[in-house]
Amino acid sequence: MDWITHEEDVWFDFRGSSPNQLVSGRYYKGTVDGFADFGVFVDLSPGVTGLLHRSELDRRLESLDWDPGDTVFVQVKNVRDNGNVDLAWSIRQTGDEFRGARIHDPDGDADGEAIEADGDDGDDDSGPVRQTPTPRDEALNGDDTEHGDAEASTTDAEASTTDADAAAADTADLDRVDVDSLDDRVGETVRLEGEIVGVRQTSGPTVFELRDASGAVDCAAFVEAGVRAYPDVEVGSIVRLDGEVERRYDELQVETEALSILSDDEAATVERRLADALTAEARPESVTTLVESDAVDAVADDLIDAAETIRRAVLESRPVVVRHAATADGYVAGAAIERAVLPLIRAEHAAADAEYHYFTRRPLEESVYDMDDATNDVTRMLQDRDRHDEKLPLVLLVGTGSTVESSDGLGLLGIYGARRVVVDAEVADAAVADDCEAIVNPGLAGADAADLSTGTLAATLAATVDSDVRDDLVHLPAVSYWGDAPETYVDLAAEAGYDADRTRELREAIALEAYYQSYEDKRELITDLLFEDAGGLAGHVSEQFRQKLDAEVDTATANIETREEGDLTVEVLDTDAYTHRFDFPPTALLLDELGRRRDADLIVGVGTDECYLRAAAAVDVRGVASDAADRVEDAGITAASVRDGRIEFLSGRRDAAVDAVVAAAADRLA
Structure with missing residues (x-):
């Protein structure tokens, strides 16, 4: 019979009692039984239920408009030895989209009979007729x-x-x-x-x-x-x-x-039409500022170029991957970009889950984009290209990737053709400009950016990408500063209903959440904290932040070693011995807090094979590392992250390396 040859065009009403009676490859009518995080359970007959795993869907599980009890059509993919039934997605979800309907009755006489429009299957809504x-x-x-x-x-x-x-x-x-x-x-x-x-x-x-x-x-x-x-x-x-x-x-x-x-x-005609529309739509006319700032004015053209690159990526259906440090400032910066880009993606793509395909935030443990990070990103983007025919992404590095320590990672992205844009309000090296399509950094533009956080710069970029979200972003600069935020940003946040206590709670809550599961973007949680929270969530998390940080500061303070180097007071903390290394707060945040609370000229946090410098005045981390390496040539001393003040050395020469770093830093600060 021809329907046996073309079973993929027919749906079946299963009247058996055992999963082993199902035929792999056939489409069956079923009933939604329930949902789980990993998929949908579908009843094919009383006592026979299969799982439609979320990986089999052609859309996100959350976008399915199904309720328990709904009639659906699925394909039997596999029946396992233990009786579990694996189901596959069917694009056809009404009976009349198939070219016939049959009864599968392995224990009865009706097996193979056609289901006619008058309801031979016993279900009033199932009457597709075999048509020419x-x-x-x-x-x-x-x-x-x-x-x-x-x-x-x-x-x-x-x-x-x-x-x-x-x-x-x-x-x-x-x-x-x-x-x-x-x-x-x-x-x-x-x-x-x-x-x-x-x-x-x-x-x-x-x-x-x-x-x-x-x-x-x-x-x-x-x-x-x-x-x-x-x-x-x-x-x-x-x-x-x-x-x-x-x-x-x-x-x-x-x-x-x-x-x-x-x-x-x-x-060529279609390509010109696309290119003309893309150029007209992608480039903003001007920077959408939050407040007047000389540092922002200095990078106005760079901000417009970066905004155009982001908008163009959306219009080209190119995924946007934002890499930012797992810090409060980093998360604020990444969330600002996210707030601007998601509405553009929703407007551009008809699919309800497009924002999950075309935008990703991936926090970094530190402020260096190294080969490990780049290798992970390249692996993902090549898999997405080969498996899903996705375009290579735009990688937007925010508060990271701005120094030569990131050149190898940026270079790896470039080899594979991924576009790279770097946005950082703090330290940057001019050589990085050769490793990316655009870099936004006031220091490279000759401006004094001492009072500009990366969160503020990114919020300005986000407002330039989509001016409609500007009012959503005005409180973010005040949240991004650990020290005293500039008065203009404090006033801007207050006008939007965020007083100093609330911005502090947001900052502390983001910092705590940034630590836990630091490799996750936590999109919904960060959105709730920064944009949707009326005060309860941030206050609750902030209280935990303060308790954990205060306890760790007390422990660290009791175990600090104080040294006198010339006229300087240097405090050294063995972070391996006197901190909870795998609990909050991370070493960098703890040392930042010690620097704010104590009067030392220099604080050095020492680990197994690395140390962090925190100084009351600016310190040249690369210079310190170079000087220390000259003092102890066999200790492998090198600057690992200028932005984080981190210097690495060989663990076997730890004591000599630390002494050399302290002496070199004291000399440069004297």
């Missing part, structure tokens, strides 16, 4: 004739060509429309022209993400379950696509009927 295929059905699902029929001996390739020609003929008279008009064209067959910016293969159709001058939309093309449609179409292809506009679970989608790659003059 239309040209559009054939284009989506392939030929459905008996293989033994002499008139049906056409090869699959010939049938596919015939179907494609028929579909093209049906849509030959269509006029091109823009993606941003599709909301008003649901149910219509339309023509789109643009660039393919994403391709993903689901267990059902191939989904192409097409971007034109007005936006992007997912276009599903089906030839056979799990089989790549239009294999010649890749990310970067300039195409013409005809299809019917549908709305699935509140998301627009185009069911592809014809798709062709454009070339020569036609492709």
